[in-house]
Amino acid sequence: xxKRPHRRHQRLLTASCALxxxxxxxxxxxxxxxxxxxxxxxxxxxxxxxxxxLERRLGQAWLRQLQATTPLWRDDLVRDYIEALxxxxxxxxxxxxxQFSLVVVDDRQVNAFAVPGGVVGINTGLxxxxxxxxxxxxxxxxxxxxxSQRHFARSxxxxxxxxxxxxxxxxxxxxxxxxxxxxxxxxxxxxxxxxQAAVAQNQLRYSRLFEQEADRLGLQTLTRxxxxxxxxxxxxxxxxxxxxxxGYIPEFLLTxxxxxxxxxxxxxxxxxxxxxLSARSPDFSLAQVRLQVAYSASPDELVTAYRKEVxxxxxxxxxxxxxxxxxxxxxxxxxxxASLAPLLAADPDRIDYLLTASDIALAERDYDTAWKQADSAxxxxxxxxxxxxRLTRAGLAAGKADLLRPRLDRALRRYxxxxxxxxxxxxxxxxxxxxxxxxxARAEILFLSGRLRLAEEQINNxxxxxxxxxxxxxxxxxxxxxxRELDEEFxx
Ligand SMILES: [Zn+2]
Numbered sequence: 001x002x003k004r005p006h007r008r009h010q011r012l013l014t015a016s017c018a019l020x021x022x023x024x025x026x027x028x029x030x031x032x033x034x035x036x037x038x039x040x041x042x043x044x045x046x047x048x049x050x051x052x053x054l055e056r057r058l059g060q061a062w063l064r065q066l067q068a069t070t071p072l073w074r075d076d077l078v079r080d081y082i083e084a085l086x087x088x089x090x091x092x093x094x095x096x097x098x099q100f101s102l103v104v105v106d107d108r109q110v111n112a113f114a115v116p117g118g119v120v121g122i123n124t125g126l127x128x129x130x131x132x133x134x135x136x137x138x139x140x141x142x143x144x145x146x147x148s149q150r151h152f153a154r155s156x157x158x159x160x161x162x163x164x165x166x167x168x169x170x171x172x173x174x175x176x177x178x179x180x181x182x183x184x185x186x187x188x189x190x191x192x193x194x195x196q197a198a199v200a201q202n203q204l205r206y207s208r209l210f211e212q213e214a215d216r217l218g219l220q221t222l223t224r225x226x227x228x229x230x231x232x233x234x235x236x237x238x239x240x241x242x243x244x245x246x247g248y249i250p251e252f253l254l255t256x257x258x259x260x261x262x263x264x265x266x267x268x269x270x271x272x273x274x275x276x277l278s279a280r281s282p283d284f285s286l287a288q289v290r291l292q293v294a295y296s297a298s299p300d301e302l303v304t305a306y307r308k309e310v311x312x313x314x315x316x317x318x319x320x321x322x323x324x325x326x327x328x329x330x331x332x333x334x335x336x337x338a339s340l341a342p343l344l345a346a347d348p349d350r351i352d353y354l355l356t357a358s359d360i361a362l363a364e365r366d367y368d369t370a371w372k373q374a375d376s377a378x379x380x381x382x383x384x385x386x387x388x389x390r391l392t393r394a395g396l397a398a399g400k401a402d403l404l405r406p407r408l409d410r411a412l413r414r415y416x417x418x419x420x421x422x423x424x425x426x427x428x429x430x431x432x433x434x435x436x437x438x439x440x441a442r443a444e445i446l447f448l449s450g451r452l453r454l455a456e457e458q459i460n461n462x463x464x465x466x467x468x469x470x471x472x473x474x475x476x477x478x479x480x481x482x483x484r485e486l487d488e489e490f491x492x
Contacts, residue, residue, distance in 0.1 A: 055153070056099075057489060059117015060417065062167050063101055066121070067419055068450030069175035073104040073124050075294070076386035076420065077355060081287045082122055082140075085133070089141050092224035093217065094148040101417070107178040108295065110239055111251040114143035115167060116152045121174070124291050126252070129242070133284035134222070134231035141221040142232065142256070145214030151206055170255075177251055211256055215266055219273075229273050233266040285318035286352045293325040302326040310339075317343060321352065328360055336360050351377050351384060358390045362397075370394035378407065385411070385420065392424040401431040419448045436465045440476070443483075452487045456480065 073079065083102040090098035100118040105111070108125040120143060122136075130136045146152065152166075206214070219229045236258050243249045296302050306323035309315045315323075320343055327336035337360050344353045354377040361370035374390035381387060388411055395404035408425045415421055422444040429437035443458035459480045466472040 055116040055150075056118065057486065058167075059115055059119045060101070061486065061489065062115055062117070062171065063103070063119050063417075064448055064450045065171055066103065066119075066174065067448055069171065070178045071106040073106045073291075075290065076384070076389050077290060077352060078124070078127070078287050079104045080351075080384045080386050081283055082127070082136070085137060086120060086140055086144075089137060089221050089225050090144055093141070093144045093221045095144075105174065105178055107174075109177055109251060110242070111174070111177065112139045112143055113170065113174065113255065114147050115170065116147075116150070118147065120144075120147075123178075124295075127288055128291055128295070129238070130235060130284075130288075131238075132231060133280060134227045135235040136284065137225065137227045138218065138222055138229075138232035138235055139252070141218035141225075141227075142214050143218075144221060145217035146206065146210065148217065149210075149213055151210040151214065155207060155210065173251065206256060208257070208259065208262065211262055212265060214256075215262065216269070219266075219269055223273065230270045233263060233270060236266070237263065282317045283352075285316065286321055289318045289322040290325060290352075293322055293329060296326070296329075299326045299329040303330060303332070317347075321356065324356060324360075328356070328363060331363070333360060333364050349380055351381050351387065354380075355386055355390055358394065362390070362393055365397075367394050367398035371398050371400060382410075383414070385415070385418065388421065388424065392427060396427055396431050401428050404428050405432065417448060419445060422448065436462050436472075439465070443479075447483050447487075452483060455483060459483075 079102060082104060083100070086100055086102055087098065090100070098118075100120050103119070103121045104127075105121055105123045107123040108128065109123060110126045110129050111123040112121060112126055114120045120140070122140070126139060127136060130139075215232065219232060222229045222232065236253075239250050239253055240258055240263075243253060293299065293302060303323065303326045306315070306319050306326055309319045310323050320339065324336050324339040324343070327333075327339055337357075340353060340356055340360065343350075344357060347353060354373050358370045358373035358377070361367070361373060371391065371394040374387050374394055377384065378387040378391055388407065391404060391407060395401065405425075405428055408421060408428055411421050412418070412425065422441045426438050426441035426445065429435075429441060439458045439462035443455045443462065446452075446455035446458060459476055463473060463476050466476060
């Protein structure tokens, strides 16, 4: 990072302390209580403060800083799953054209966040703590309520600059928490306290009225999407209880304070709703078991525990997958393949199983099989980036870069801001000895992780190689200008 952004960041944090005192926390106090799902007019119209296109660019700039500072969960199977869930909910919420950038943060503390411009984040810790998809959905639906009502813009009364101060504080708290609570460490008191110190500077603490509005809309979204709205108060209450045991408050409850009146309001609203007992897909348990095995400090013990369950004949699909993944983690590859076989036989098109088969084959260095399994998944689910990631690993090891390349190009047209796909393209182009594309891809990777100056160097390298090609030179120069403008806008 250059010196300038660093100084700027410090300025943001210092200023946020001062402004915290001036934040109108209870602007709408004294209004009559609202019942049902009707929407009150709160504060001033958000569109006067920021327009959606600007918000979107600011959101993407914030995301680049997040990607520069915070570890994201490495396996896209989990991200793909949460993203699909988010869009399913958004289709039933108040958005005209929902467009999100979803990140899964590698942090075992319970947290989720949404910032203007459609950046939605969820910690692995939240997925591990939830007991059902309905509970994860309830947090996402609540966050969607804040986004659709543009609460953030409406609680920052002096425009863009103040929004950046608050967003800078939120970024610092997420980065600080993930540094202490990621996969490398135990979920301990120290991590929680350091997060809390950072959150103390964080202006993104929604007012009571905004919380109630997000709850109300969230419940509506959950119900319309076929989820059990009761999951919301149940999960929020569990978070609150766990905070008493842990000795600190989970980040989510700091930014979304759970007062007893808010909880009572939630419970009253769901009291009359019908209890839903619809059949659930195993997606949630499969994603959760994947995280459990990956985080486990003693995978050998997990093998024993899952084996016992499977041998009893009453194992769920998730336990069977858990056994498979624990065997894979402990390099018992033939046993892992045998454990996966019944799952694949029963549900041959399920992406979790196809990609697990690919992972086992990769570990066995059977790259052709790994490619074949990932390719089956890719042809069934061409939007899933988890399949692309396996295709890249297997394809490059098996010398299939030329087959891989059109898939990566296609994926980038759909996800032009996806850091991981640019990385895959850089690797693919390197194995094709296509230096110009390597430089271009590296420029995007550096830009998307908040390092403009280094990105510029890579574009200049590409420009040197493209010197006789006028249209390519023009294209590269245009991209360079865009990157500078987007970065400058964020610096303010
Ligand atoms: Zn909230």
